[in-house]
Amino acid sequence: MEHKSKKILFIAPASFPIMGAESIVNVKLLKALTEEGYQIDVISKDMKWANYPYQQMDEFGISLHSLTVVGVDNKLTIKTIFYHILTFFTFGVVFKGAHWAYLALKKAKRLVKQESYDYILTKNAPAELIGYYIKKKHGLKWIATWNDPYPTEKYPEPYGKGVDAEVFWGSKRLIPIMNTYPDIHVFPSNRLRDYMLKYLKVTIEKTRIIPHVALLDTCSKTEQNNDKLKLIHTGNVSHPRNPEPFLHALHLFYSEHQDLDMEVAFMGVLPENFTKLLEKYELKEKIKHLPAVEYTKSLEIVKTYDVSVIIEAPCQEGIFLPTKVSDYMQCRKQIFAISPAVGVLHDLYQEGHIRYFADCTQVEAIKATLNLIYNDFKNGNLSIVPPIKQEYTAKEVVNIYNQF
Template identity: 35%
Template sequence: MKRILFIAPESFPVMSSESICNSKVAYVLASAGYKVDVYTCDDRDTYPEDNLIDAYLRNHKNLRIFPVRNSKVLISRSNGFKSNFKNLIFNLGILLKTGFWYNGISIPYSIYKSIEDNIRKEGDFDYDFMITRATYCDLAAILLKRKYNIIWNANWNDPFPDKKFPEPYGRGYNTKLPFFENRIFKAIQKMVDIHTFPSERLRKYQLKCFPLVKTDKTMVIPHMAHSELLPIIQKPKLDSSVLQLVHCGSVGKPRDPGLFLEALSRVLIKRTFDRGQIHCSFVGRYDENLDQIINHFGLEDVVSLIPPMSYSDSLSYISQCDVSLIIEAQCEEGIYLPTKFVDAMQTHKPVFCVSPSNGTLRDMVSLYNVGYYSDNTSVISIEKVIEQMLLDFKNNNLPTVDNNVASDFFEDSIIDKFRSII
């Protein structure tokens, strides 16, 4: 039985979109017969802590979870000028030992020390494969690769590093990096055996950032929906006579819901459809002025704002609605595969993607016929799609989503992809 070293600072507990993706992958690898050791130091709170799904995904005989030090402590020690100056000796020690330095480097270094401590306790480095997921794994993986020459799969759910994110999130792939960051950036390109990405567009974008990496050293493995979770979270529909839309996750700049709300108000002003036929809930954090925007468009009776829920509760809420709404930032190209898309597949709900006209979500809707797409720069485009959804709902003709339609996102397909590289 092969053993996998799984380094994912955000995995357990399940409290963020990154931890959702990573914890499910760790669980499905364990379910497939691999021995998986997870190193995590997550304490982010995008969602309230999820005791239900977190407990379910932890509970596998092939899965061991090793918490490293609290990530907030690590970040405060090393992130930003003040903390770097305050802890200059500690950070210089890491630089002298490893040759690398960047803001936040104490996180992967602490992960590395924790792994080495456990190796010494157990007497041997007995791993066949190493998977890293997210930014703060790099130094730990580089040091382990150097020492043990283990096969290394680096997964990138976002572009790396964040300075090279596309606008409006970052400064683009041509952004130059500081000297020490560039050293670790080049080392990753030279040392990783296989890079994986959740979408084809993200892969192509990152290859622009990674000039030393060849396409044949990359693979697309999308975020995963897990069929075992559906019975845990599924609940009856809220109201069969109303088209229920739900957006789970933060909204606000740059993911601005303003155009969507304007389009919704335009549909209702026409009176082709009754106001009582549609309702939209925003679940999660939002900008303070969202209330004012809703009031401005006279949508107080049609749009609800709901505080953040745990991941399992948000999935349950999606299961009670008809369509999962996804609002993306306006940008030249949508390279991301949001976890919200896979959450909709997992709950067997179609999506309504208010997204860039050139982007991953438009690709997914077109390829799998799992919902609706509108251009997120055009209020008229959004308006037309809302009207089409209302008409389809009235005629009981919303798109059908299940494990067969979206099989590429479920565990059997995902584990087959991992088997091909492990």
């Protein structure tokens, strides 16, 4: 069915520069939408993270109608205190970092007066404050995205204190705002939606499930390495994620296969205790550390490995959809999910979209899966990659946005 290309105001503090998981998710969505003819004005935040290299928009091949990057000072000064006070008087809400929304609102209001948008799309915090203001003052349709539990106090253990956690006093109006003003709530997984609906009074009809898009033309499929088995983990393994069960399982696996030539790499910034864990499990000579690189280069590196590893925190239920899932899918690589026994990644495993899975708390289960991967390597079966779930493709994702 033909559709009219939409014009949207896209509020995403984490988008440009392209740096970190949230910005990768947002930029991939922007690429999918603009390639379908969407006219998009983006308001982003000037992030300053020293640990991760970043890419600019032109390096990613995205054609926006406009891009505004709003910088803020996050240091505790009289000026930032004053901006936080103004934020509270403007939105009725304040929390650390919320002053970005106050500073970005001026540009958002100007764009709403100049353009005839189909809707405003908000991504990571504090974008929701701008969505709320524009919806309330101008009546523009608001599509609110929640890629993680929000407010942040309600993260599940061990990240936070769960659905019953008390919200910071300055943020108490957030949940009433979330209940009342968005026209549609977007979640990347049904488990996250169901978790948040335990404390939100939102009907299921006002929700949509839109996974992080996998851009299939970003990486071509590669065959498995024939000389040695190669596994890679990219990104964060800091608390509450725990790499120790995986490292322990590797130690046991190597003990059973002493002559095995296998490469295991971790890409990115590692926690302070990681070296001690390598020493504890006699892995200092067996684990390769790759520095963090810009996003597209990281995909090229992932292509040279056979299996991509995901390590999740030991939550009672895995409600998160890690950015790496769609990245690894689009690279057409096997995924080894070390995750909660009940959760989003286990669902994908049961559906046949992830080939290897082990409970993130069970060392023996992780070791058994390493043996399974090794046997598939010896038999030349690692190049047989599970199909990408249709809901993750750009075509399916854009189709949902067409319906808003």
